[in-house]
Amino acid sequence: MNQVIKGLIWDIDGLLVDTEWLHFLAWNNMVKEAGGKTLSEEEYRPLVGHGWEENMKRVCRLAGISGDDNSLNKRRQMHYANLCDHGIPVIKKNIQLVRDFAVQFPQLRQMVASSSSASEVKKKVKLIDLGDIFEFALSFDDRFPNAPDKKLRKKPSPDLYNLALQKANLCGAECVAFEDSQSGVLSAKAAGIRCVALPNNLTMFLDLSAADFVIQPNESKNPVTIMARLNSI
Structure with a gap:
């Protein structure tokens, strides 16, 4: 039997804010500037969630x-900064899901584990x-x-999730991660955390x-249903 869920850990980029599309545009702007062939969406998708060096x-x-x-x-x-200056799109359905969890399951602790810089996360x-x-x-x-x-390793390394567990004084079995990318899912699972892909x-x-289950963008997202599915795994 799974342990009682006590914490929810959220990614941000691509999950709560739609920065992945801005990153895609920024990469292609750089490529065009260098005189190269721009990437298609299909070519770019496997890059999502990985570090810039790779x-x-x-x-x-x-x-x-x-x-x-x-x-x-x-x-x-x-x-990327120039694109962000024109506004960062938010993913309203997932933001509402965070708020719905806070209302329907107020005993659950919610936190963020993001591969972005501290200034980006704060913003x-x-x-x-x-923030409340x-x-x-x-x-x-x-x-x-x-x-x-020692620098943390970026996802799919479990470093960020392991640090979140340590800071929250929780074990992996007591938490659920919400991720949008393959590297994020693998990161959470490597830390022993159940993961819902959004x-x-x-x-x-x-x-x-690798996720415990996936909820596609056009599907409904309800905390009660999600918790029931997690507790049945």
């Missing part, structure tokens, strides 16, 4: 461009106005207390079979 190699190969990775990434970041939590619900929001800039000089329009075609 993705840069794949993008350069697909787009037929070359150059210094750090310089190219600075250009990509500039394009996005403020944008979606869920989230107990804490971890970022890629956070560190394990016993290894303050893909967006870019990630819905990825292999999310």
Whole structure:
């Protein structure tokens, strides 16, 4: 029998804010600037949820461009920042799901584990106005207390989730993660956490079979139904 669920851990990018599409546009803006062939949505999808270093190699190969990775990434970041300046779309149904959980299951602790920087996480939590619900929001800039000089590994490494469990003083079996990408799902599962995949329009075609179950963008999302399904696993 599964242990009683005590905590919900949420990703942000692609789950609560639709930044994945902005990242897609930023990568292609960088590629066009470098004189390469832009990526199709199908080519870009497997990149979602992975670190920029890994993705840069794949993008350069697909787009037929070359150059210094750090310089190219600075250009990509500039394009992404410019796109964000025009507004970051939010994913209203998933934001409402967080709020519905807070109302219907107020005993559950809710928190964030994101691969973004601390400044980005803080900005996005403020944008979606869920700071009153989230107990804490971890970022890629956070560190394990016993290894303050060691950087976390990005998803699909379980580092972020393991740190969240440590900070919350919970075990993996007591938590549920909500993720939109394959790397995020694998990260949660590697930490021993049950995972519900809530893909967006870019990630819905990825292999999310490692999740305990998947709720597609056009399907209803109800806390009572989700908890019942989790407790039956």
